[in-house]
Amino acid sequence: MDNPSKHWSTMTETGTVVGMRILLICYRLFGHKGFRLFLAPVILYFYLKKHSIRSASKEYIEKITPFLPESERIKLTPFRHFWMFGEILLDKFLVWMGQIKPQDVVFETPETFQKLEASKRGGVIVVSHLGNTEICSAIAHQLPDVKVTMLVYTKHAQKFNKMIQRTNSNAAINLIQVTDMSPATAMILSERVAAGEFIVIAGDRTPVNNGGRFSIVDFLGAQAALPQGAFILASLLRCPVYLMFCLKQNSVYHIYMETFSDELTIARKEREQKLEEAVALYAKRLEYYCQLAPLQWFNFFPFWQINSQDQQVLVDNHTS
Numbered sequence: 087m088d089n090p091s092k093h094w095s096t097m098t099e100t101g102t103v104v105g106m107r108i109l110l111i112c113y114r115l116f117g118h119k120g121f122r123l124f125l126a127p128v129i130l131y132f133y134l135k136k137h138s139i140r141s142a143s144k145e146y147i148e149k150i151t152p153f154l155p156e157s158e159r160i161k162l163t164p165f166r167h168f169w170m171f172g173e174i175l176l177d178k179f180l181v182w183m184g185q186i187k188p189q190d191v192v193f194e195t196p197e198t199f200q201k202l203e204a205s206k207r208g209g210v211i212v213v214s215h216l217g218n219t220e221i222c223s224a225i226a227h228q229l230p231d232v233k234v235t236m237l238v239y240t241k242h243a244q245k246f247n248k249m250i251q252r253t254n255s256n257a258a259i260n261l262i263q264v265t266d267m268s269p270a271t272a273m274i275l276s277e278r279v280a281a282g283e284f285i286v287i288a289g290d291r292t293p294v295n296n297g298g299r300f301s302i303v304d305f306l307g308a309q310a311a312l313p314q315g316a317f318i319l320a321s322l323l324r325c326p327v328y329l330m331f332c333l334k335q336n337s338v339y340h341i342y343m344e345t346f347s348d349e350l351t352i353a354r355k356e357r358e359q360k361l362e363e364a365v366a367l368y369a370k371r372l373e374y375y376c377q378l379a380p381l382q383w384f385n386f387f388p389f390w391q392i393n394s395q396d397q398q399v400l401v402d403n404h405t406s
Contacts, residue, residue, distance in 0.1 A: 113179055125172045133168045139386040143167045146389065149306040150380050153373070162380060170381040174218050174334065181220040191221065191339045198343045202328065203232070208279035209326035212316045212346065214290040214372055215384045221332040221339050235260045235278055236286040272322065279323050286330075287316045289368050290385065301365040302392060306373055310390045317364040320350040329371055333379040342375065 113121040133140060143164040151159050180186050193199055202209075211234075213219045219236075262271070275285055292300045292311045299314040320327045327346040332339055346368070352360040376383055 109175070110179055110182075113176065118176070121176055122172075125176070129168050129172045133165055138388075140164050140168075142386045142388055146306075146383055146385070147380075149308060149390070150376060150383070153306065153377050154380060158380070167381050167383075171384055171386075174382065174384070177218050177334070177339075178220045181218070186221065186339070191341055194340050194342045195344060198328070198345055201345070202343070205326070206282055207326060208282045209284055209328060210279075210316060210320040210323065211284050211286045211328045211330050211343075212289040212368065213286055213330050213332075214288055214375075216290070216372065216375060217331055217333040217379060217382045218339065219286070219288075219332060221341060233260075233278075233283040234286055235262055235275070235283060237262055237288075272319075275319070276323055279325050284328075285319070285323075287319065289313065289316045289329075289365075290372060299361070301362050303362075303366045303369045305369045305390075306376070308390050309392060310369075311392055312365050312369055314361045314365055317350060317361055317368075320347070321352045324349055324351060326350075329368065331375040333375065333382060335379060344371070346371075 109121070109124070112124045116124070147162045147164065147167065151162060154162075177186070262274075279285060290312060292313050299318065300311045301314055302309050303312055304310075305312070317327070326348050327350050329344050329346050331342045333342070334340075347364075350364070
């Protein structure tokens with residue numbers, strides 16, 4: 087049984103690069119229907135064997151249920167939650183293989199996309215583990231001049247990058263593995279943003295290293311820890327910040343993008359207050375989009391658990 091007190095980054099990944107390759111081969115050999123048949127026992131296995139993951143799913147469903155209409159509540163079960171994860175996994179393969187085209191995606195808020203393209207400025211795009219982040223590659227197809235770099239916190243990033251390139255040499259997303267935001271990494275990102283590129287970073291998982299900064303905010307009616315990293319990065323780069331959510335609705339992906347800030351500048355004396363406000367506002371927008379696609383939230387760990395170590399880091403951040 088997995089230890090529920092572990093940080094999300096120390097938990098065993100349910101989809102390693104090797105596993106991804108096997109599933110990709112199954113899809114290529116047997117197509118969509120064959121893939122689903124192969125996926126069913128895999129999902130059932132994890133549902134039955136991974137108690138901590140199932141518990142995390144149940145906790146999330148309990149949190150989101152009061153926010154939904156009565157007619158939608160009956161659809162929310164941990165097994166449906168697991169199955170949706172498998173469905174989204176297949177869609178990730180289709181993205182990597184270049185089989186999801188712009189015409190397969192509905193670009194909501196077109197005015198934001200037009201603004202992004204017309205500004206010729208780089209920026210930070212904050213995403214989450216809600217929906218299918220890989221669909222953001224569709225931005226590159228919709229806006230050919232836009233280049234995207236995704237920051238990830240997994241040791242598999244380089245292998246993942248190579249696998250994507252082998253699957254589709256025209257893949258539009260570069261992955262950079264970042265455990266700590268070193269000065270060298272910050273310099274690289276600064277140069278890319280200055281050149282008009284966009285940095286994609288998740289805003290819904292606390293930092294891998296214990297010294298990372300985060301805020302305790304209200305999310306789905308309870309206190310949860312969300313990272314400040316995306317907003318700290320944007321304030322250092324003095325660039326626009328966008329929020330993006332890619333949700334599957336009625337078998338079609340809808341990409342929602344909204345402007346969070348045209349330029350996030352934070353004075354040193356009000357730094358902590360402004361960061362707290364930014365994270366709290368992001369939590370509200372994440373909460374809103376969770377209600378649009380409640381089964382597409384894929385943070386399978388004790389999200390609302392705030393242990394004593396987290397509390398100490400929070401105190402240290404406020405007093406530093």
